[in-house]
Amino acid sequence: MTKPLYERPTLVRHQMGMMNKFGRAQAMQPLESIDGVSVDELVKTYGSPLFVFSEADLVARYRELHDLLALRYRKIRIAWSYKTNYLDAICKVFHREGAYAEVVSEFEYDKAMRMGIDPTHVHFNGPLKSEATLERVLPAGTVIHIDHFDEMAAAERVAERQGIRPKVAVRVNMAVESVPPWSRFGFNLESGQAMEAIRRLIAGDKLELAGVHCHLGTFITDPAAYKQAAAKLAHLANTLRSEHGVLLEFIDVGGGFASHNTLKAQYLPGEQATPSFSRYVEALTEGLSQLDCDPRDLPTLVLENGRALVDDAGYLVSTVVANKRLRDGRRGLVVDAGVNTLFTSFWYNHDVVSAQPFRGIPEPTVIYGPLCMNIDVVRDTLVFPAMSVGDRLVLKNVGAYNVTQWMQFITYRPAVVMVGRDGKHGLIRRREQLEDIVGPEEVPDWL
Amino acid sequence: MTIPQKLRDLAISETGFLFDPYTGSTFSANEPGLTVLEGLREGLGVADIATRLRESFDVPAAADVERDVGEFVHLLRRSGLVPEEFTA
Numbered sequence: 001m002t003k004p005l006y007e008r009p010t011l012v013r014h015q016m017g018m019m020n021k022f023g024r025a026q027a028m029q030p031l032e033s034i035d036g037v038s039v040d041e042l043v044k045t046y047g048s049p050l051f052v053f054s055e056a057d058l059v060a061r062y063r064e065l066h067d068l069l070a071l072r073y074r075k076i077r078i079a080w081s082y083k084t085n086y087l088d089a090i091c092k093v094f095h096r097e098g099a100y101a102e103v104v105s106e107f108e109y110d111k112a113m114r115m116g117i118d119p120t121h122v123h124f125n126g127p128l129k130s131e132a133t134l135e136r137v138l139p140a141g142t143v144i145h146i147d148h149f150d151e152m153a154a155a156e157r158v159a160e161r162q163g164i165r166p167k168v169a170v171r172v173n174m175a176v177e178s179v180p181p182w183s184r185f186g187f188n189l190e191s192g193q194a195m196e197a198i199r200r201l202i203a204g205d206k207l208e209l210a211g212v213h214c215h216l217g218t219f220i221t222d223p224a225a226y227k228q229a230a231a232k233l234a235h236l237a238n239t240l241r242s243e244h245g246v247l248l249e250f251i252d253v254g255g256g257f258a259s260h261n262t263l264k265a266q267y268l269p270g271e272q273a274t275p276s277f278s279r280y281v282e283a284l285t286e287g288l289s290q291l292d293c294d295p296r297d298l299p300t301l302v303l304e305n306g307r308a309l310v311d312d313a314g315y316l317v318s319t320v321v322a323n324k325r326l327r328d329g330r331r332g333l334v335v336d337a338g339v340n341t342l343f344t345s346f347w348y349n350h351d352v353v354s355a356q357p358f359r360g361i362p363e364p365t366v367i368y369g370p371l372c373m374n375i376d377v378v379r380d381t382l383v384f385p386a387m388s389v390g391d392r393l394v395l396k397n398v399g400a401y402n403v404t405q406w407m408q409f410i411t412y413r414p415a416v417v418m419v420g421r422d423g424k425h426g427l428i429r430r431r432e433q434l435e436d437i438v439g440p441e442e443v444p445d446w447l
Numbered sequence: 448m449t450i451p452q453k454l455r456d457l458a459i460s461e462t463g464f465l466f467d468p469y470t471g472s473t474f475s476a477n478e479p480g481l482t483v484l485e486g487l488r489e490g491l492g493v494a495d496i497a498t499r500l501r502e503s504f505d506v507p508a509a510a511d512v513e514r515d516v517g518e519f520v521h522l523l524r525r526s527g528l529v530p531e532e533f534t535a
Contacts (some may be wrong), residue, residue, distance in 0.1 A: 006504035006512075009480035009519040011465070013526055014473045325518040329525035360477045389509070 007360040007386050030354045031394045035419045039317055039355040048319040049337035051416040057313035058093045065277045072285040073301050079123045081255050081306025082108040084400040089418055089428035102304040106133045134158045138166040145169040145213045156206040169211035176228040179217050209246055215254025223275050223283035230287025238292045252302035259311030261348040261397045307400040314399025320391045331365045338369020338376040340409040343402050345378050355392035358385035371410050450490050451529050483519050493535045
C-alpha cells in the first residue's frame with residue numbers, strides 16, 4: 001500500500017475573524033504557469049529570484065483604458081509614465097500601442113530618445129529641468145510642464161537665445177476631497193498662484209501655453225477626486241479662453257490610478273477596493289463636461305498612467321531557502337528575494353501564492369527575505385500553506401516601481417523576463433553581475 | 448516521560464480536530480501532527496515518534512523529521528496544550 005506523502009507536523013489554532021461580511025477568505029490556488037509558460041521552466045532557464053512580465057496583460061490593460069477613454073472623449077492621449085518601469089521592453093510594448101512618453105528627468109528623457117521616441121511625443125515633468133536640459137529639449141519640440149517660476153524664467157531665456165517659441169504646459173496643484181493635497185509640485189490653483197503664473201507666462205510672450213497639468217497623488221481609490229480635478233481644470237481652460245483668448249491644446253490630469261495591490265493600511269483587499277478603469281474614466285469625462293468651447297476646439301485629454309497599467313502584469317518568483325519556527329509559534333519562511341528586490345513590500349501586503357500544488361493546513365507565516373537585516377520582511381503574517389526548501393512562491397502585482405526603485409544592496413539584482421502572447425519568453429534584463437557593480441569604482445593611486 | 452494531564456485530556460478527532468477542555472480553544476492538526484500527538488500521549492520520545500512518522504509516511508530523504516517533531520512540541524507549548532517545561 002502506498003504511504004501518504006509526509007508533510008511537517010503542524011497545528012493551527014482556530015480563530016475568529018476568518019469570516020466577515022464580505023465572505024470567507026478565498027482558498028489559495030497555486031500559480032503554476034504564467035501565460036502558459038510554467039514557472040518551473042522559467043526559473044530553470046533564468047534563475048531565481050525572477051521578475052516575470054506578461055506582455056498580454058500589459059497590452060490588455062493599455063487597451064482597456066484607451067478604449068474606455070475613446071468611447072467617452074474624442075481626443076485622448078496616454079503618456080506612459082517611465083518612472084514606474086522604464087525597461088526598454090516594457091516601454092516598447094506601450095509605445096507600440098501608441099503611448100507617448102511621460103518623463104521626469106534627463107535620464108528618462110535619454111531612455112525615451114534611445115527608444116526612438118519622437119521628441120514631440122514626450123511630456124517632460126518634474127521639479128528639476130536644468131537650463132542645459134531645456135536647451136536640449138525645447139528646440140526638439142518636447143513639451144515641458146513648468147513646475148515653478150524659476151523654471152519659467154529659465155525656459156524664457158532658452159527660448160530667447162534659441163530664437164524659438166516653445167510649447168509648454170503649466171502644472172497646477174489643487175484641493176479635492178478625499179485626496180491629501182500635493183502642494184509641492186506646480187502652482188496652487190485655489191490661492192490664485194496658478195493664474196498668476198499663467199498671466200506671467202502670457203505677458204512674457206516667449207512661451208506658448210499649450211496645456212495645463214495636474215497630478216493629484218498616487219494610488220487614488222476614489223474616482224470622484226478625478227471628476228473634481230477635471231472640472232477645475234475645465235474651468236481654468238474656460239477662463240483662459242474667455243479672458244486671454246488662449247485655446248489649450250491639452251488638459252493633462254496626470255496619473256495616480258490604483259492597481260490591484262493592497263496598501264498596508266487598507267481595510268479591503270485590492271481586488272475589491274480598486275475601482276475599475278471605467279469608473280475613473282467616467283469621473284474624468286464628467287468633470288471635463290464643464291468645458292465651454294466649440295467641440296472642434298476641445299483640448300486633448302492626456303493621462304500619465306504607469307502603475308495601473310504595469311503593476312498587475314508583473315510577477316516575482318522566489319524560492320524557499322529555509323523554514324523556521326518563530327518564538328511566538330508562527331512559521332517563518334526565508335526566501336531568496338528580499339525588500340531590496342521588492343521595494344514595494346514596504347507599501348503593500350502583496351498577494352503571494354504557491355507555484356506548486358500544496359497539501360496540509362495553511363498556518364500563520366512570516367515571509368523573510370535573504371538579507372542580514374531585521375527589516376527584510378516581505379510579508380508579515382499571512383496564512384500560507386506549508387512549503388519545503390526549494391519550493392517556489394509567486395508574488396503578484398509587482399510590475400510598478402520595483403525594477404526602477406530596487407536597490408543594489410547585499411545581493412545582485414535578479415533577471416527580468418517577458419512572456420509573450422504566443423508562449424515565447426525572453427530576457428528583458430539579465431541578472432546583475434559583479435562587474436556591473438564594481439565597474440564604476442576606482443581606487444586612487446595614493447591609497 | 449511524564450505525560451501532562453492537559454495532553455491526556457485533549458479531545459482529538461480522527462480528522463485532526465482538537466478541543467482543549469480547559470480553555471475551549473479548538474485547533475486543527477494535520478495527519479503527521481496527529482501521529483506526533485498519539486506518540487506523545489503514549490509517552491514516546493522524539494526518536495521513537497520520528498521512527499513512527501517514517502514508517503507511516505513517505506518521507507523525503509532531505510526531511511529532518513526529528514527537528515519537525517521538536518518544532519511541533521514547541522507549537523504545543525505555545526498553544527498552551529502542554530506545560531512550558533514539557534519536553535519530549
